[in-house]
Amino acid sequence: MANGENAWLDWVRRQQRSARPAGLRLGIGDDAAILRPRGGWEIAVTTDLMAEGRHFRRGVDRPEDCGYRLAMRGLSDLAAMGAEPWMLFFSALWPQNEPPAWRRAFHRGLDQAAKEAGAALAGGDVSSGIQACFDILALGQIPRGQALQRDGARPGDRIFVSGQLGQAAWGRQMLDQGHIPQNPRERQALRRCRRPRARWELGQTLRGLASAAMDLSDGLSSDLDRLCAASGVHARIHETHLPVTGPMLQRKTFLDLALNGGEDYELLFTIPRRRLTDMPNGQDLSIPIIEIGEILPARRAGKPQRLWLETKNGQSQPLEPRGWDALRSHILL
Ligand SMILES: [Mg+2]
Structure with a gap:
């Protein structure tokens, strides 16, 4: 049981104690998170996949860097919209018998990126598979109507x-x-x-x-x-x-x-x-x-x-x- 899902989620939850930004009413530990955005603001939502052999290679990429980079991919999409980073949801497919040290190091990198951005890890999912695959869901807040979009460029700009x-x-x-x-x-x-x-x-x-x-x-x-x-x-x-x-x-x-x-x-x-x-x-x-x-x-x-x-x-x-x-x-x- 020590290496099972519950032990892993307990470890993840313990890492999160320090970060609790405004608007996170209920975080990791229940069936769903409850978020409360600022009045008059909109929420930008983006999701990004990272697959072993495709976006990183074990033995070449360090696990801390992979976790950090995954979070930054989501945070970069929020930046592109003009959003303030707010919440991250992290889902992982870990190879069976993955040493906990690799998982923890990955998680530390992800957590570091979240803290730099002032965002909190508010939930996610975990399962096992043949190769590692990760998903980051990133939420940001933007004053209503002020999101930056791709479709506004005009001749002369x-x-x-x-x-x-x-x-x-x-x-x-x-x-x-x-x-x-x-x-x-x-x-x-x-x-x-x-x-x-x-x-x-x-x-x-x-x-x-x-x-x-x-x-x-x-x-x-x-x-x-x-x-x-x-x-x-x-x-x-x-x-x-x-x-x-x-x-x-x-x-x-x-x-x-x-x-x-x-x-x-x-x-x-x-x-x-x-x-x-x-x-x-x-x-x-x-x-x-x-x-x-x-x-x-x-x-x-x-x-x-x-x-x-x-x-x-x-x-x-x-x-x-x-x-x-x-x-x-x-x-x-
Ligand atoms: Mg993008």
């Missing part, structure tokens, strides 16, 4: 991203190759892969300012394509403006990671030209915020190309969405 792009994908390459980081830039990329920090503070400052926003989980080329599809617009980005990571000598490789690498968990957003002076200061938030391009009207004639990349030579070339595809991409198996 400027396109921005936070942070540096392609770091997580570079870190993932190092993990897969067993490469030990040799310099601060490599160490930072590995850290960003293992411990991405979702941008919920930035998301909240963009309420009432950004015309559209989303988080960068699958790679800029794919995510910008989705934002443009939702808004019914086209876009042009400038190669020389992109916050590409990595050494200049390998610029082409790192440009590819910036455009198509996933798991950056930065924010992509658009600002109307007349609001540019109201932009938040990236220094206050300790994150670089870079203007990378502009929204164009959708061309209907011929074979419309949605995304364009202006190269450093000033030429416009079509940009195809080549980021992570949940049903196609295989990076770990």
Whole structure:
């Protein structure tokens, strides 16, 4: 019984004692949680899966990092909506005979991310299976009518991203190759892969300012394509403006990671030209915020190309969405 469900849930419950945010009327331990949102606020809800062999690999990824990253995936979606992180629900399929140490370490990482965001773990489910698979359900609160959506970008709006792009994908390459980081830039990329920090503070400052926003989980080329599809617009980005990571000598490789690498968990957003002076200061938030391009009207004639990349030579070339595809991409198996 010591390693059974009840013992595990007791351990999980003991970890939660410190965190009890406003609005959690009833947490872990009953059949359902009871939440009470702030009056006049709406609730954003998102869910995200993480599967062994698909999103992490045992022996390569540390369990604390997996738990942390899972929570940040949900928190990043909340950030993209401009929501304040509030509650997390965590469901897990653990392999039978999984050593409790791996589970506990995973849980500690998840709990650390929740605490950083000021969110509480309010429930979930547990079962066993052949391979590990996890689900995070994240809830956030937003003042009524102020959620950031993907569908509001208009021609003339400027396109921005936070942070540096392609770091997580570079870190993932190092993990897969067993490469030990040799310099601060490599160490930072590995850290960003293992411990991405979702941008919920930035998301909240963009309420009432950004015309559209989303988080960068699958790679800029794919995510910008989705934002443009939702808004019914086209876009042009400038190669020389992109916050590409990595050494200049390998610029082409790192440009590819910036455009198509996933798991950056930065924010992509658009600002109307007349609001540019109201932009938040990236220094206050300790994150670089870079203007990378502009929204164009959708061309209907011929074979419309949605995304364009202006190269450093000033030429416009079509940009195809080549980021992570949940049903196609295989990076770990
Ligand atoms: Mg998202």
